[in-house]
Amino acid sequence: MVESTCFHCGNDCDKNSINYDQKTFCCNGCKTVYDIFSNHDLSCYYDLQSAPGAIPKEIEGKYDYLDTPAIAEKLIEFDDDNTQIITLYIPHIHCSSCIWILENLHKLQPEISVSQVNFPKKTVRITFNNKSISLKEVVSLLSTIGYEPYISLEDYSTGAQQINRSLIYKLGIAGFAFGNVMFLSFPEYFEVSEFWLERYKHTFRWLMFAFSIPVVFYAAQEYFISAYKGLRSRILNIDIPIALGILALFMRSTIEIIFDWGTGFFDSLTGLVFFLLLGKFFQQRTYSFLSFERDYKSYFPIAVTRISKDNKKEKSIQVYDIKKGDRLLIRNRELIPVDCILIKGDAQIDYSFVTGEREPVVKQSGDKLFAGGKQMNAAIEIEAIKSVEQSYLTQLWSNDIFTSKASVSFTNLTDTISKYFTIVILSIAILATTFWIIVDATKAIHVFTAVLIIACPCALALARPFALGNILRIFGKHKFYLKNTDVIEQLAQIDSIIFDKTGTITTATSGAIQYHGMPLTPEEESLLKNTLRASNHPLSRKLYAILDQYDIMTLDDYQEYLGKGISGTLDQDHIKIGSSDFVGGTTITEKLNTSVHISANNTYKGHYSFHNQYRNGVQSIFEALSKDYELTILSGDNDGEKEYLTKFLPEETTLLFNQKPNNKLNYIKSLQQKNQKVVMVGDGLNDAGALKQSNVGIAISENVNVFSPACDAILDASKFDQISTYLTVSKNGIRIIKSSFVLSFIYNIIGLFFAVTGQLSPIIAAILMPLSSISVVLYVTLLTNISCKKISKST
Structure with a gap:
């Protein structure tokens, strides 16, 4: 400095x-x-x-309004006991230093536990102890260190996205200037000597100069700012060659009219900026359309149980159908989808999805509960106090707490290429300009600007987000919901697929159930029914559905033991449901079917035998997948159905039974140590560890609330037989991107040839550049739509 x-x-x-x-x-x-x-x-x-x-900024008294509870409540996302969370928009975020300091706020203020920056959106999400520091003090701290947040209560209350009109204004100014400069250039174009008199020539040229000033210093300012920040950070970003081209045109044109050498290149300059902005406007509008469909139309297949007002009927509904005042049933390990009031039952809420703190918070009837909490005890009843914000669940799913993967991360093709693109283009531009300075100096500026413009990597940069974004949107329409576009690229790389059995390749909605053992008394069956009511396990749901109706009761105690079973207590009665070892029963001779054992007050009663109903198309889907992937079934059940599965599954399929959650996780680790890319398909309950360990975790949803941040994708159970098609489309999507890269390279090579040889004017290059971007977008969108037709045909 x-x-x-x-x-x-x-x-x-x-x-x-x-x-x-x-x-x-x-x-x-x-x-x-x-x-x-x-x-x-x-x-x-x-x-x-x-x-x-x-x-x-001077902040004395500026944020006093944040001490008003009614105003602060509109801004706070989460508020429970000692923890509050708020997301603030920080306009000044612009570089890695900003990210670093904002994510280290806890060193400045220990009462701030976590701060996460979203660089593209210029926001920071802050978790702090509201008993020791107020919201006003948090905002004042940010302002003190030069990161004053922009706060608009209207934005927070409506949830509407701000439309950035700056690009529209710049496009309008550039278009206006371009049209007028072209008009003023007509006499020179057509060499109208009768009109182009000496007294008008200089006037027209200086008018063109005047029209170009707002174009260069306002409409094109983002290119200069981006290039400057890149150079200051010693990074060669893609805006550097564009900024150099604009600057070269402006400087050369200004010098020409000052010394009366000619009319300059103001038409090329204003046309260049206009077509650059037009291409940017097109891509922004198109990608915003894709994002809109992805954010608001591709709802997760999360359902919740709504209780009718007479407290007798329960019905599963989609979360976005929840209305204020609805009474909802939240079972053990279900996610609370809306802010609500606890009506019935004792709640132990795990807010780690929201805050990262895993210690459950105990709540009593009448307490307020927040969306994103996970019930860790018996079933509770809540009353919604607002409708669901689906975008908030998206934020939970994408929380950085759950994005760490044990598998090795990958670098996509676009990132790899972009490292070298700018260096190559600048080298070509300098060498070509040097050559023409020696051969014919009058063409040097044309060559320099044409090379920088024609080789703009916009087309290259657009291929991947538009192709994968379109596939993401279409997958959502067909009930396959992915966390982000990177999941598609990872799906295209896998070579091993692991399936859970119960609730994954078997359906939880059909199949015969028989009871064997001592009859249950009405009191025992009522306790069994109410204990099952709190569980989300597929077998619990199937058994709950066939039992007689009993009065709904609040249990004194409920516990779920992962991979073993559940237990419930009411008054002096106690019941255990699960494996034979868990309930204290003896080993039964019948092992042909999945069994759930029952004990009441430490007395073994008997077991329910489930005749599993496999999902439609299991055999055909396994045969199709076996051609390209290594298949495995990891089941927590006994091997009673091994012989049956062996008959209709491909011979190469690995079958492993009696697998605890840790066994599944360790098996996936062993495959990854052999450099295999693994997809785990499970029910999202006992498989959370395995889903997180795998390269891609897919949770099957059977119309119950099994939302799990550990997974990367949620597949509606009705689309299980489409897994092979989804994987094929993912692979085709990567091929489409690579083919568009080839087209971009061909376009650049041809364009560079004409630019280097001085046969391409900057204005023609500026027109061709957005056209190439549009053509790439249309190319990848059209081909991905054609590829995704396979889903429609097979659905």
Whole structure:
């Protein structure tokens, strides 16, 4: 940094500059922020990027309104006991230093436990202890260090997205200027000597200069800002060659009219910026359309049980059908989909999905519960106090707490190519310009600008997000819901598929059930029914559905033992449901079917035998998958159905029974150690560990609330027989992207040939560039639509 430049914010210092710690600051505010960072061992903030900060604003009394509970409640996402969470929009976020300091707020203020930055959206999500620090103090801290948040209560209350009209304004100005400059250039184009008199020539040229000024310094400013930030961070981003081209055209044109060498290239300049912005506007509108469908139409297949007002009938509904005032049943390990009031039952809520804290919070009747909590005890009844915000569940699903994968991460093809693209293009532009300076200097500027424009990597950068975004949207329409587009790329790389059995390849909605053993008394069967009511296991749901109706009772105690069974207590009566070892029964001779054993008050009563009904198309789907993948079934049940499964599944299928959750997880680890890419398909309950360990975890949804952040995808059970098709479409999607890369390279090679040889004017290059972007978008969208027709035909 030079002596007259502020060490913190990079602004020029005037005569009142402040020298402190052998550094120069433009004001006391910047000096104070530097002092704060230094005292809290955060001075490496300046190592990531020079002068990354902003001048802190005067905030005395500015945020007093945040002490008003009614206003703060509209801003706070989560508020329970000692923890509050808020997401704030920070306009100043612009570089890696910003991310680093905002994600280390806990060092400045220990009462802030977590702060996560969403760089594309310029937001930070802050979790803090509201007993020790207020929302006002959190916002004031951000403002003090130069990251003043933009707060709009209207935005928070409506949830509507702000439409950025800046691009529309810039496009309008560039189009207006382009049209007028072209009009003023007509006499020169057609060499109309009768009109183009000496007294009008200079007037017209300076008018063209005037029209170009707002185009360069306003409409094209983002390209210069992006290029400057990239150079300051020592990163060659894709906007550097564009900014150089615009600057070269403007400088050359200005020099020409000053010295009366010619009319300049203002038509090419304004046309270039106009078509650049037109291409950006097109891609923004198209991608916003895809995002809209993905955010609001591709709902997760999460259902919840609604209780009728007479408290007698229970009905499963989709979460987005929940209305204010609805009474809902939340079973053990179900996610609470809406903010609500606890009506009945004792709640132990795990808010780790929201806060990262895994210690359950005990709640009593009348307490407020927040969306995202997970009930860890017996079934409870709640009353919704607002409708569901599906986008909030999306945020929970994408929470960084659950994104860590044990498997090795991958780098997509676009990221790999973009590292070298700018270096190659700049090298070609410099070499070609140098050649023409020697051969014919009049063509040098044309060649330089044409190379930079024609080789713009927009088409290359658009292929992957549009292709995978379109596939993501179509998958959602066909009830296969993916966390993000990276999952598609990972699905295309897999070579091993592992299936759970119960609730995955078997259906939880059909199949005969028989009871063997001592008859249950009405009291025991009532306790059994109410204990099963709290469980979400597929066998529990099937057994619950066939038992007689009994009065709904609140259990005194309910426990679920992962991979073993469940237990319930009411008054002095106790019941256990699960495996033979769990309930204390003897080994039975019948092993042909899945069995659930019952004991009441420590007395073994008998077992229910389930004649499993396998899903439609299991045999055909396994045969189709066996051609390309290594298949395995990992079941927690006994091997009673091994002989039956062996008959209709491919010979190469590995069958493993009596597998506990840890056994499944370790088996996946063993495959990954052999460099295999693994997909785990489970029911989302006992398989959470295996789903998270796998490269891609797919949870099967059977119209119950089994939402699990451990999974990467949710598949509606009715679409189970489409797994092979989804995998094929994922592979085709990657092939389409690669083929579009080839087309982009061919386009660039041809365009560069004409540009380097001086046969391509900048204005033609500027027109061709957005056309190439549009053609790539149409190409990948059309081919992905054709590829996805396989889903429609087979559905």
